[in-house]
Amino acid sequence: MNCLFCAIVTGDIPASKVKENANVLAFNDINPQAPTHILIIPKAHYENAAELAAADQKVLGELFAMAREIADEKTLNGYRTVFNTGEDGGQTVFHAHLHLLGGRSLQWPPG
Numbered sequence: 215m216n217c218l219f220c221a222i223v224t225g226d227i228p229a230s231k232v233k234e235n236a237n238v239l240a241f242n243d244i245n246p247q248a249p250t251h252i253l254i255i256p257k258a259h260y261e262n263a264a265e266l267a268a269a270d271q272k273v274l275g276e277l278f279a280m281a282r283e284i285a286d287e288k289t290l291n292g293y294r295t296v297f298n299t300g301e302d303g304g305q306t307v308f309h310a311h312l313h314l315l316g317g318r319s320l321q322w323p324p325g
Contacts, residue, residue: 219309223257233284238276240284240314249317250288254280259309263297266310281314290316294324 221227222241229241232252243251256273260266266274278295285293293316298304 217259217309218307219253219255219311220259223255233280233287235276235280237273238280240280243313247313248315248320250290250293250315252281252284252314254284254312254314256310261308261310262299262305263310263312264299277312281312284314285316288316292316292320294320296324 218227222229223239232240232242234240237257238254239257240252240254243253254277256266256270256277258270258273260269263274281293281295293314296313296315297310298306298313
């Protein structure tokens with residue numbers, strides 16, 4: 215398997231880590247779309263959020279729990295969490311990842 219995020223989990227590719235536990239890793243996005251833009255991923259490979267939800271709801275919950283912890287630590291006044299699922303949904307790396315965005319007023323709809 216040639217997965218960018220799996221290589222980050224193993225340490226083969228460096229990342230600016232923010233937080234991690236046994237199942238989940240959070241790191242800064244290299245192309246941030248907001249002052250705070252952190253990717254939160256399961257350490258195990260799942261292609262997208264739908265696959266993760268079907269296989270391991272506990273880890274899915276851990277991604278959102280870590281998003282809340284990071285938002286609290288960064289004292290964000292509000293934040294957005296986003297999963298892009300599938301090519302038409304804007305997913306470009308096919309390893310499930312939750313975007314945590316904040317640090318400014320976010321507009322809706324996003325795009």
